[in-house]
Amino acid sequence: MRPVDALLETIPVALGTRSYRIHVGPGALASVGRELSGLGVGKKALLMADRGVLARYGATVRESLSRAAFEVGELTVPEGEAAKALAVAERAWEASIDAGLDRSSSILALGGGTVGDLAGFVAATYMRGVNFVQLPTTVLGQVDAAIGGKTAINHPRAKNIVGAFHQPRLVMCDTAALLSLPEREYRSGLAEVIKHGIVLDAAYFADVEASLPALRARDLGTLTQIIAGSCRLKAGVVERDEQEADLRVVLNYGHTIGHALEVVTGYARWTHGEAVALGIAGAARLAERLGIADGAVRQQQLQLLEAVGLPTRGADVPAPSVLDAIARDKKVRDGRLPFVLAPAIGTFRLVYDVPAAEVRATLADIA
Amino acid sequence: MRPVDALLETIPVALGTRSYRIHVGPGALASVGRELSGLGVGKKALLMADRGVLARYGATVRESLSRAAFEVGELTVPEGEAAKALAVAERAWEASIDAGLDRSSSILALGGGTVGDLAGFVAATYMRGVNFVQLPTTVLGQVDAAIGGKTAINHPRAKNIVGAFHQPRLVMCDTAALLSLPEREYRSGLAEVIKHGIVLDAAYFADVEASLPALRARDLGTLTQIIAGSCRLKAGVVERDEQEADLRVVLNYGHTIGHALEVVTGYARWTHGEAVALGIAGAARLAERLGIADGAVRQQQLQLLEAVGLPTRGADVPAPSVLDAIARDKKVRDGRLPFVLAPAIGTFRLVYDVPAAEVRATLADIA
Numbered sequence: 195m196r197p198v199d200a201l202l203e204t205i206p207v208a209l210g211t212r213s214y215r216i217h218v219g220p221g222a223l224a225s226v227g228r229e230l231s232g233l234g235v236g237k238k239a240l241l242m243a244d245r246g247v248l249a250r251y252g253a254t255v256r257e258s259l260s261r262a263a264f265e266v267g268e269l270t271v272p273e274g275e276a277a278k279a280l281a282v283a284e285r286a287w288e289a290s291i292d293a294g295l296d297r298s299s300s301i302l303a304l305g306g307g308t309v310g311d312l313a314g315f316v317a318a319t320y321m322r323g324v325n326f327v328q329l330p331t332t333v334l335g336q337v338d339a340a341i342g343g344k345t346a347i348n349h350p351r352a353k354n355i356v357g358a359f360h361q362p363r364l365v366m367c368d369t370a371a372l373l374s375l376p377e378r379e380y381r382s383g384l385a386e387v388i389k390h391g392i393v394l395d396a397a398y399f400a401d402v403e404a405s406l407p408a409l410r411a412r413d414l415g416t417l418t419q420i421i422a423g424s425c426r427l428k429a430g431v432v433e434r435d436e437q438e439a440d441l442r443v444v445l446n447y448g449h450t451i452g453h454a455l456e457v458v459t460g461y462a463r464w465t466h467g468e469a470v471a472l473g474i475a476g477a478a479r480l481a482e483r484l485g486i487a488d489g490a491v492r493q494q495q496l497q498l499l500e501a502v503g504l505p506t507r508g509a510d511v512p513a514p515s516v517l518d519a520i521a522r523d524k525k526v527r528d529g530r531l532p533f534v535l536a537p538a539i540g541t542f543r544l545v546y547d548v549p550a551a552e553v554r555a556t557l558a559d560i561a
Numbered sequence: 562m563r564p565v566d567a568l569l570e571t572i573p574v575a576l577g578t579r580s581y582r583i584h585v586g587p588g589a590l591a592s593v594g595r596e597l598s599g600l601g602v603g604k605k606a607l608l609m610a611d612r613g614v615l616a617r618y619g620a621t622v623r624e625s626l627s628r629a630a631f632e633v634g635e636l637t638v639p640e641g642e643a644a645k646a647l648a649v650a651e652r653a654w655e656a657s658i659d660a661g662l663d664r665s666s667s668i669l670a671l672g673g674g675t676v677g678d679l680a681g682f683v684a685a686t687y688m689r690g691v692n693f694v695q696l697p698t699t700v701l702g703q704v705d706a707a708i709g710g711k712t713a714i715n716h717p718r719a720k721n722i723v724g725a726f727h728q729p730r731l732v733m734c735d736t737a738a739l740l741s742l743p744e745r746e747y748r749s750g751l752a753e754v755i756k757h758g759i760v761l762d763a764a765y766f767a768d769v770e771a772s773l774p775a776l777r778a779r780d781l782g783t784l785t786q787i788i789a790g791s792c793r794l795k796a797g798v799v800e801r802d803e804q805e806a807d808l809r810v811v812l813n814y815g816h817t818i819g820h821a822l823e824v825v826t827g828y829a830r831w832t833h834g835e836a837v838a839l840g841i842a843g844a845a846r847l848a849e850r851l852g853i854a855d856g857a858v859r860q861q862q863l864q865l866l867e868a869v870g871l872p873t874r875g876a877d878v879p880a881p882s883v884l885d886a887i888a889r890d891k892k893v894r895d896g897r898l899p900f901v902l903a904p905a906i907g908t909f910r911l912v913y914d915v916p917a918a919e920v921r922a923t924l925a926d927i928a
Contacts, residue, residue: 236894236895237895238895280647280651284647287716287722287723288716288718291716291718291719291722296891296893296894296895296896297891297892297893297894298894298895315686318725319682319686319723319724319725320722320723321722321724321891322711322712322713322724322725322726322804322805323725323726323804344689345689346689349654349655349658351655351658352658355654355658355687355688356654356686356687357686357688357689358685358686358689358690358725359689359690437689437690438689524663524664524688525664526663526664527603527663527664527665528603528604528605528663528665529663
């Protein structure tokens, strides 16, 4: 067996006083105590995770923190989206008081994107902001949700409507945790990996294409390289536009239609990654319809999505509902919403005021 | 009558991309539409205030906004601290959805510090942050709460424990609104004015001393000058330390003991300003006890507080409870809490690890 450190990648995120590092590699969770200690934060902490994740990784994280002399409270949160309820945030603020957290303390999120969103929001708002550590154990969490400081909870009438930008102080992506993900969840996370390649980096897109067999086999070396590559791409965007003023909207590629499909189907029919895959298929078709990209660019995207087992057809939901959901997107500003489209692999363009008829025709194409 | 604009003062707060301006003067509320429009924000807005404040100033603000083509929703919040409950924040998020606010929209807080704290927190967290406008109608709001971006709601077990730093885009301090404040509330606000003089600016302290008769008579010209002076001092501190990393703690002068007194008496016995006045009396005595300042410095502070009708004695509450409340102060970091003390008028020093016996003796002195 190769030593763990040989596989460890470190990605700096340069955000001035809010800079931090992302560590990617198998076994990363066991180093959280040492890394957090190196930041000179206070010794009190609160760890949040769901029951299943705690059973699997809780001991590793607790031991690592305890070896570094941290005093760690724990809060078990509901699994999945149920964690992102205001009532859970309220329990988490209470748990923070109980654990005696002060402004020098840390809140750690262990698990998927939902616990990260919740714990990040609590860390952003407890005492107007305490240190936050992301310990993502899913592909989606490692390449997307854990990086960039977007945190949120849901309102019964709108997902992610209440939140804050609050950068983590530290992100530890343990790629060994990906080995135990259910196949559907693993594949779904790869939708964001592919998205990064499409709009940001043609060479990375080619790397993912070339790594397909190893990715399917979840080879740890390949996983670490691909995850680290995605982290690097996302970090680069976040560094240039921390609060989604302009450039960061590129990360929304495939999400305008994808998110609307999730809303219309009550988040029950597709995983987030599957909806994003359909959204990418839609965006690729829309770019073609608008004469922004040719058919070959669309084909490349569809082929890679399909090769990892993600859907590119089957979005047979009523177009008016989808258009309505798009109109209520959080990224609408004073009534306008840009579509992110890809003229070629590795590039993007923002297109405003896309005619509804074009979106409707696109939806028919991915139905 | 002098024209309103002749009395208008504008104070810039330089915080890079988060810079904004504070307008101080009688009639300022009537200009909110024009000023907000000048910032190029979206045309949807939500106005929050309690019933009494809405009855008094709602029409002026609504008309001003409407003349500038804003479409304004309204939320009536409970009076005083009751506004700062999580349930009210939840209603406000809902009202923001109902009013169709998007990321380019604005939330306006009209009234005292509590509605500003609540509305600021909602503006900080709705869609991860929308534009926020402070329209403070109290002395405390105008010289302190509305400036600097501190927002918060309460938890049943701890005040202001949930919040965010979120700078306003605009602050309009209508000094004519101060004419209708009840005497006790008016005087209480002056505690923060005096605090600014003590720790930040001896000349301003002397100005306040010299303006006493005019301040007691609530002369609009004097009020505008004194309020603007306090805004300028607070803005200077916020510019140098936006997120209370170090310098900003100076604004906590008189608040360590003052806040503990409020906690111990359940916020029922003294107004915030009265508790701060007692806290200033305590800090002045503590500085003398520790040999940091001489008796004359303390006397100057007591005299000015007493001249505006604020208490400097009568804090007869059990010392152990006060010490306990101090130990749980939000500004404790990894177990340590600095006292802000004034070696002379216009200067300050942070003093760590003050012996409990000294605090106890100080409390006896202001009992």
